[in-house]
Amino acid sequence: MHDFEDEMDDDLPRVVIVGAGFGGLEAARGLRHAPVRVTVIDRSNHHLFQPLLYQVATAGLSPAEISAPIRAVLRHQANAEVFLAEVTGVDVAGKRVLLGDEAVPYDYLILATGARHSYFGHDDWEPFAPGLKSIADATHIRRKILLAFEAAEREDDPARQQALLTFVVIGGGPTGVEMAGAIAELAHMALRRDFRHIDPANARIVLVEAMPRLLGAFPEDLAERVREHLEKLGVTVLTQTPVQEVDAEGIIAGGERIAARTVIWAAGVQASPAGKWLHAATDRQGRVFVQPDLTLPEHPEIFVIGDTAHLEEDGKPLPGVAQVALQQGRYAAQVIRARVRGLPDPPPFHYHDKGSMATVGRAYAIVQMPRARFTGFFAWITWLVVHLFFLIDFRNRLMVLFQWAWAYFTYQRSARLIVEDPPRAASPAPRVPDAAGV
Amino acid sequence: MHDFEDEMDDDLPRVVIVGAGFGGLEAARGLRHAPVRVTVIDRSNHHLFQPLLYQVATAGLSPAEISAPIRAVLRHQANAEVFLAEVTGVDVAGKRVLLGDEAVPYDYLILATGARHSYFGHDDWEPFAPGLKSIADATHIRRKILLAFEAAEREDDPARQQALLTFVVIGGGPTGVEMAGAIAELAHMALRRDFRHIDPANARIVLVEAMPRLLGAFPEDLAERVREHLEKLGVTVLTQTPVQEVDAEGIIAGGERIAARTVIWAAGVQASPAGKWLHAATDRQGRVFVQPDLTLPEHPEIFVIGDTAHLEEDGKPLPGVAQVALQQGRYAAQVIRARVRGLPDPPPFHYHDKGSMATVGRAYAIVQMPRARFTGFFAWITWLVVHLFFLIDFRNRLMVLFQWAWAYFTYQRSARLIVEDPPRAASPAPRVPDAAGV
Numbered sequence: 001m002h003d004f005e006d007e008m009d010d011d012l013p014r015v016v017i018v019g020a021g022f023g024g025l026e027a028a029r030g031l032r033h034a035p036v037r038v039t040v041i042d043r044s045n046h047h048l049f050q051p052l053l054y055q056v057a058t059a060g061l062s063p064a065e066i067s068a069p070i071r072a073v074l075r076h077q078a079n080a081e082v083f084l085a086e087v088t089g090v091d092v093a094g095k096r097v098l099l100g101d102e103a104v105p106y107d108y109l110i111l112a113t114g115a116r117h118s119y120f121g122h123d124d125w126e127p128f129a130p131g132l133k134s135i136a137d138a139t140h141i142r143r144k145i146l147l148a149f150e151a152a153e154r155e156d157d158p159a160r161q162q163a164l165l166t167f168v169v170i171g172g173g174p175t176g177v178e179m180a181g182a183i184a185e186l187a188h189m190a191l192r193r194d195f196r197h198i199d200p201a202n203a204r205i206v207l208v209e210a211m212p213r214l215l216g217a218f219p220e221d222l223a224e225r226v227r228e229h230l231e232k233l234g235v236t237v238l239t240q241t242p243v244q245e246v247d248a249e250g251i252i253a254g255g256e257r258i259a260a261r262t263v264i265w266a267a268g269v270q271a272s273p274a275g276k277w278l279h280a281a282t283d284r285q286g287r288v289f290v291q292p293d294l295t296l297p298e299h300p301e302i303f304v305i306g307d308t309a310h311l312e313e314d315g316k317p318l319p320g321v322a323q324v325a326l327q328q329g330r331y332a333a334q335v336i337r338a339r340v341r342g343l344p345d346p347p348p349f350h351y352h353d354k355g356s357m358a359t360v361g362r363a364y365a366i367v368q369m370p371r372a373r374f375t376g377f378f379a380w381i382t383w384l385v386v387h388l389f390f391l392i393d394f395r396n397r398l399m400v401l402f403q404w405a406w407a408y409f410t411y412q413r414s415a416r417l418i419v420e421d422p423p424r425a426a427s428p429a430p431r432v433p434d435a436a437g438v
Numbered sequence: 439m440h441d442f443e444d445e446m447d448d449d450l451p452r453v454v455i456v457g458a459g460f461g462g463l464e465a466a467r468g469l470r471h472a473p474v475r476v477t478v479i480d481r482s483n484h485h486l487f488q489p490l491l492y493q494v495a496t497a498g499l500s501p502a503e504i505s506a507p508i509r510a511v512l513r514h515q516a517n518a519e520v521f522l523a524e525v526t527g528v529d530v531a532g533k534r535v536l537l538g539d540e541a542v543p544y545d546y547l548i549l550a551t552g553a554r555h556s557y558f559g560h561d562d563w564e565p566f567a568p569g570l571k572s573i574a575d576a577t578h579i580r581r582k583i584l585l586a587f588e589a590a591e592r593e594d595d596p597a598r599q600q601a602l603l604t605f606v607v608i609g610g611g612p613t614g615v616e617m618a619g620a621i622a623e624l625a626h627m628a629l630r631r632d633f634r635h636i637d638p639a640n641a642r643i644v645l646v647e648a649m650p651r652l653l654g655a656f657p658e659d660l661a662e663r664v665r666e667h668l669e670k671l672g673v674t675v676l677t678q679t680p681v682q683e684v685d686a687e688g689i690i691a692g693g694e695r696i697a698a699r700t701v702i703w704a705a706g707v708q709a710s711p712a713g714k715w716l717h718a719a720t721d722r723q724g725r726v727f728v729q730p731d732l733t734l735p736e737h738p739e740i741f742v743i744g745d746t747a748h749l750e751e752d753g754k755p756l757p758g759v760a761q762v763a764l765q766q767g768r769y770a771a772q773v774i775r776a777r778v779r780g781l782p783d784p785p786p787f788h789y790h791d792k793g794s795m796a797t798v799g800r801a802y803a804i805v806q807m808p809r810a811r812f813t814g815f816f817a818w819i820t821w822l823v824v825h826l827f828f829l830i831d832f833r834n835r836l837m838v839l840f841q842w843a844w845a846y847f848t849y850q851r852s853a854r855l856i857v858e859d860p861p862r863a864a865s866p867a868p869r870v871p872d873a874a875g876v
Contacts, residue, residue, distance in 0.1 A: 063500070
């Protein structure tokens with residue numbers, strides 16, 4: 001039995017990592033053999049595999065299958081501790097991370113706090129068009145979608161029934177495309193025989209994008225293939241159609257009203273408040289401008305990585321994708337390892353683009369790699385293998401593989417649960433924050 | 439393509455079933471070949487396998503793994519429709535079930551609305567000692583347990599830390615016993631290496647029972663074996679210890695205060711408000727007195743079954759267990775089948791006790807059958823096979839079996855998720871109720 005009170009070595013340089021997403025966890029793991037004390041702070045107790053979050057929102061996977069407790073991930077890393085806590089600010093001069101009344105001192109700080117969705121100044125749209133960033137967001141959207149079918153089954157008025165069976169996804173990036181494809185399949189396949197007074201196959205799914213085409217980050221021909229495949233699944237794709245209004249009755253887009261009781265926001269993201277904590281210069285999306293070593297100007301002890309950072313390569317800011325966060329987390333750990341050992345810094349950060357991919361419904365995906373691009377079933381298998389590989393927990397890999405195989409052969413969804421939270425308990429909560437998603 | 443508007447036959451006798459638990463679903467299935475129109479009403483969209491709910495509360499299983507959408511269960515039963523709705527009353531004279539402003543007429547009514555926990559007149563205890571009846575209850579308790587460990591990790595005051603690491607389960611019936619065993623294993627096995635400032639193995643689990651022994655419904659020697667096994671797992675078992683007070687600091691039981699930040703209620707149940715809807719005579723737990731054919735006196739068209747009904751055999755009321763509900767659901771369907779066909783009623787309901795079982799942590803259970811009783815590993819295998827067999831969905835059986843096998847060999851828990859609900863949307867909800875529990 002070892003002495004738990006003494007497990008952390010107080011004399012080592014202390015690295016505080018805020019956020020246990022892809023970037024933060026990769027940084028923590030990169031420091032596992034370094035002579036430092038690592039403290040990971042997150043307001044959620046779990047690491048979340050965000051690329052599959054849309055499958056939770058569309059009842060394909062359970063929350064636990066794409067999550068792993070941060071503590072369990074770092075269980076065998078003896079120099080790492082985990083705090084479930086909400087960061088309220090950073091005392092840059094005093095080198096302390098503030099958690100309400102408490103403060104955690106640091107020698108090195110890595111801010112990897114990610115991004116939230118942004119409504120481009122229309123925050124009043126949020127109640128009608130929820131976005132998808134956390135498990136709570138996903139179960140909220142799942143509930144909204146499933147309740148719309150339930151309400152339509154009991155609705156006599158044809159106009160109201162059609163509005164209940166209309167699903168609008170705003171934003172034609174990868175999340176919007178994947179969401180729209182998944183809702184189409186849910187309605188047209190999984191729910192097909194489950195109702196007596198409506199035919200879910202009549203559900204209308206509309207994907208709305210302001211730009212002239214879907215998937216701006218992909219080559220045009222791939223985006224065109226995706227559009228064709230979405231239309232084959234029964235999705236109405238409206239490009240060059242900016243959204244002007246979102247309310248309880250639906251949206252106005254391109255001057256026309258679409259009556260829809262379910263609207264999902266997949267359009268914009270905004271960096272977390274790390275820039276405000278640091279009083280640092282940020283871009284319009286709130287991302288902190290960092291130097292080529294990912295640190296804040298004049299603060300070589302503060303790293304900002306992933307979706308929270310703005311770093312340009314070839315004149316363009318790096319995209320907000322998992323690969324950038326992972327590579328930056330690894331790089332920040334590398335720099336800190338060098339510095340605590342008195343070695344020279346590694347060369348500036350350089351992003352290795354390994355390609356990107358998006359999936360559209362069942363058995364179809366597009367893959368773009370530096371030297372190859374392909375679409376269809378084989379691309380879907382590639383998508384599947386890559387996503388399984390990056391899932392952090394071996395058990396989750398097996399579970400997700402099983403769910404996908406089951407869904408593939410039966411057309412069914414495993415997690416069609418509508419659950420509300422019970423009334424909040426009156427007992428004083430333990431001294432930790434509400435643990436809503438990152 | 440068939441005409442969805444016409445799928446239900448309006449001319450057939452209409453059977454309305456309220457509640458899609460074991461009894462309600464079994465009744466619906468028993469009517470699948472009968473010339474009737476079946477309407478199943480539940481305020482939740484899923485059937486819940488309650489005997490495994492404690493495993494969701496202790497992070498062993500995901501909610502979706504012990505649930506099945508009611509619609510999916512009845513998908514192939516063409517004479518059945520499903521309403522997600524909250525029943526507000528019954529118009530007995532007008533033969534209508536009331537759903538707020540709406541009413542659903544019936545020729546036969548089956549009330550299978552189950553039970554909630556009861557605080558024996560101390561409803562003010564509920565916020566401090568949540569009970570376990572719905573998925574929302576289970577994730578609430580899971581959050582409470584996991585947050586207590588998180589808070590303890592960051593607590594410096596030893597007394598407060600000990601209170602955070604003390605878990606009290608009130609009630610020594612099967613649920614309480616299974617809960618206490620599962621928390622002990624969670625603390626002593628699954629979380630063992632995950633913290634740096636506390637040792638979860640020091641967590642104190644206390645099971646409190648007012649009666650002289652655990653498991654009053656089981657033979658005394660089996661109950662004694664359970665007590666021994668619980669103590670081996672590190673559970674403090676206090677029998678003959680009535681609870682006098684529950685508050686934010688813990689409980690007072692048998693005159694002594696136990697400081698505990700997590701208290702779980704597994705002591706009493708109370709029937710759902712079916713008795714009030716019917717203005718019928720009920721027992722102290724609110725169960726409706728029914729006749730030997732499970733109908734209300736003077737109302738041969740109204741059946742009350744399962745935990746909501748009070749029927750005596752051999753001078754004792756039948757217990758509130760799944761087997762009673764299943765057999766009564768089957769019987770009610772049998773009576774209705776006879777009546778719509780103009781045949782004589784079947785003989786009065788008789789409960790066939792097939793035995794009962796309880797499990798205590800990993801690889802230990804007790805089984806009591808009419809002609810046999812056994813304990814230990816073989817009993818656990820029996821428990822496991824029986825529970826898998828009764829899970830309603832084949833996919834769920836595979837998933838749960840996989841989770842159990844994984845947990846057995848790794849000592850890990852799969853669903854250690856702390857998730858809060860997002861703030862409620864301001865948009866007007868669809869015309870269906872909040873879908874909490876039952």
